[in-house]
Amino acid sequence: MTSFTPPVDDMRFLLTQVLDFDAHIATLPGCEDVTAEFAGEVLTEAGRFAADKLAPLNLSGDEQGASLADGKVTTPEGFPQAYKDFVEAGWVGLSGNPDFGGQGLPRTLQILLDEMVCAANVSFGLFPGLTSGAAEALEHHGSEELKARWLPGLITGESCGAMALTESNAGTDLGLLRARAEPVGDGSFKVSGTKIFISSGDQDFGNNIVHLVLARLPDAPAGVKGISMFLVPKFLPGEDGGLGARNTMSVGALEHKMGIHAQPTCVMNYDEAIGWLVGEPGRGLNAMFTMMNNERLFVGIQGLGIAEAAHQKAATYARERLQGRSADNTRAPVPIIEHADVRKMLLQGRAFIDAARALAVWTAMQMDIAARHPDPAAQAEANGMVLLMTPVIKAAFTDMGFETAVLSQQVFGGHGYIHEWGMEQFVRDARITQIYEGTNGVQAMDLVARKLPMEGGALLDRFLALVEADIAKGAASPLAAQLADALVPLRRIATDLLARKNDVEALGAAATDTLRMLALVALGWMWLRMVLATQGEESPLAIRKHAVARFFFARMLPQVHALAAQVEAGPQTIMAMDAELF
Structure with missing residues (x-):
């Protein structure tokens, strides 16, 4: 391969x-x-x-x-x-x-x-x-x-970093965590507790590892307001500025996982390990979310990267693997890429990957503008776009990335189930991206409960205004009209959810479908921009972009309307059955 x-x-x-x-x-x-x-x-x-x-x-x-x-x-x-x-x-x-x-x-x-x-x-x-x-x-x-x-x-990579949040009893609800930090008296703290699921918790690279650990001070209140963040290194600073004594932290076990086997996911024990407070007492979650928001975008990119690698192998295999007869029944065997179902699987992956990369680049550019632009208004506007897109990129890219990995494995048939081909590894590795750094259901709730209500709903309106501006530029294209049609149910759903922002059941029932609607519209926007950018070109790249765009608009964007119908069905059929009957 x-x-x-x-x-x-x-x-x-x-x-x-x-x-x-x-x-x-x-x-x-x-x-x-x-x-x-x-x-x-x-x-x-x-x-x-x-x-x-x-x-x-x-x-x-x-x-x-x-x-x-x-x-x-x-x-x-x-x-x-x-x-x-x-x-x-x-x-x-x-x-x-x-x-x-x-x-x-x-x-x-x-x-x-x-x-x-x-x-x-x-x-x-x-x-x-x-x-x-x-x-x-x-x-x-x-x-x-x-x-x-x-x-x-x-920053140079001379040291590695890790984030230590999760405990056996505290995952999404970090307010339940029990790790403690006792002041030593010299500005440092003794951190004690056990954390699970700690990616990169330890390794054998011979360098230091800086753990950012969430823990409670002795007088901390219950809940998330009592959480502080501490910097706890594997090695304490030496007198010469290099690595000093080993801190009192250890790996209790490595998690036995479905995928990412080469990554040491650790159970970490902190036994009065020396650490230093990062930020203000009781504001640890605020500090940690700076890292988590960065990581959520990074996890979305993981989903995209795995999808690209899996798709590449599947497309190559489909061009080389001979099986079956041609559509006109005159040739046999033929490369399986001639079969419509195989092509559909490959096109679905490519339609996601190319548009997702474009959306990722656009979002990263907004991050650069938010960080560097001299105009505070421009910074704020760009930062709003990043806030809106963060749950979309994390959840949609990993959901669709996993789906692409599965479809790419399917192209291989039985060989895709055999380890040596590498396709089943892509499926296993991609699966965790939908779970860690906040499950995709949590991302969807973040979108509908926090991001859509921002600015009284104006944040989404500002994003959709950008989409509509490109629809106007491409008014002559039928793709632009299809994208405009997709905005109608999205706006309707967003308006309804904003009016029901205190109805937890309604938001929960609508969350994942609404996020996928927004993701499909955003991907459609990127496809329209790519089509407009290559209008009139006859290069292989332009021909490919236009063909994949037509597939996306014909077979993927219409899902927006079905998703809207699902959302508008409300929470009743979801919540009606007694828990004991499940």
């Missing part, structure tokens, strides 16, 4: 022809020299690293898995060296703050790097991904002393 091919050409197409990177990002303070051409060169090198260094470790890493013996975690063969190479090449600090050793490049490039890394090897991608999230939380909420001491290592 072919190895992973980085989709750099498609990324360049988005930056230059569809989303106008030079006009929107290269003009921002600190980005003056970062043109789309330069971005393409960076992404070419990133793709080469992912394909050459990370993809070859994916299947072997899954087979070998991470292991724990005598309290020491061992990652699969090749992972420590690959991480060292990744750090030395500067990829961990690509978008990091230059004041602490980062390169300061736009978040847009970071998102595309993340996609290729996760497509090549999602278990590996969690190490730098969580490290970047920890750095962001510390940069926004840590004291100047903590930032000076710990940020350089995190």
Whole structure:
């Protein structure tokens, strides 16, 4: 089978022809020299690293898995060296703050790097991904002393990061957590408790690991208002500034998981481990959400990356695998890509992937504008778009990414169920993306209960106004009319949910369907922009984009109307049956 091919050409197409990177990002303070051409060169090198260094470790890493013996975690063969190479090449600090050793490049490039890394090897991608999230939380909420001491290592990748939230009794409801932190008297704290499901909790890379741990101070009130965040390193600082004594934290076990076998997902025990308060007492959840929102976007990109890698293998296999007769019954056997059902599966995956990448890039550009634009109004407007899209990208990209992995496995038939082909690994690895960093049901509730009511409903209106502006530009296209039709039920549902914002059952019953409606409209918007950007072109890329767009508008966008009917059925049929009858 072919190895992973980085989709750099498609990324360049988005930056230059569809989303106008030079006009929107290269003009921002600190980005003056970062043109789309330069971005393409960076992404070419990133793709080469992912394909050459990370993809070859994916299947072997899954087979070998991470292991724990005598309290020491061992990652699969090749992972420590690959991480060292990744750090030395500067990829961990690509978008990091230059004041602490980062390169300061736009978040847009970071998102595309993340996609290729996760497509090549999602278990590996969690190490730098969580490290970047920890750095962001510390940069926004840590004291100047903590930032000076710990940020350089995190931003360059010299140290790794991990987030320690979940406990056996406290998952989505973090107000139930029991971990404690006792003040020592010198500004430090002794943190005690057990956390589960801690990705990258430990490894054998030979560096420090900075855990951001949620715990309660002795006088903390019950619930989420009593939660504080603490920086707890694997190794305490040495007198020479290097690694000092091992902190009193240990790995109690590695979780036995369905997928991401190469990633050490740890049960972590903190036994009066020394840590330092990050941010204000009782505001730990606020600080942690800085990291979690970063990670939620990152998890959505994981879903996209896995979908791309799985689809590539399926498309290659479909062109090469001979089976069955031609439609006119004159040839046999024929490549299975000639069969309509196989084509439909491949097109569904491609229709999601290309539009999802475009939406991810657009959202990342909004993040760059929110962080760098000199006009506070422009910053606020862009930040609102990021807030709206975060649950959509996390949930829809991982749902559709998993669906694409399953369809790609299906293309292989029986071979897709055999480990050596690698397709069943994509399915297993993709499944966790729908669960961690807040299940997709939680993301959907965030959308309908928090994001849609923002600004009295004006946040969604502002987003849809952008869509309508491109519909007007493409008025001559029948695709524009179809997208305009899809906006009608979405607006109707959003208006109704806003009026029922205190009806928990109604919101819960509508949440996942509403999120998928918004996702389909957003993906349709990206397809319309890609079609308009290639109008009149006869290149293979333009021909492919137009063909896949027609498929999306004919077979995927119409789901919006069926989803609206489901939402308008209300919660009655969901809530009617007694719990004992399930």
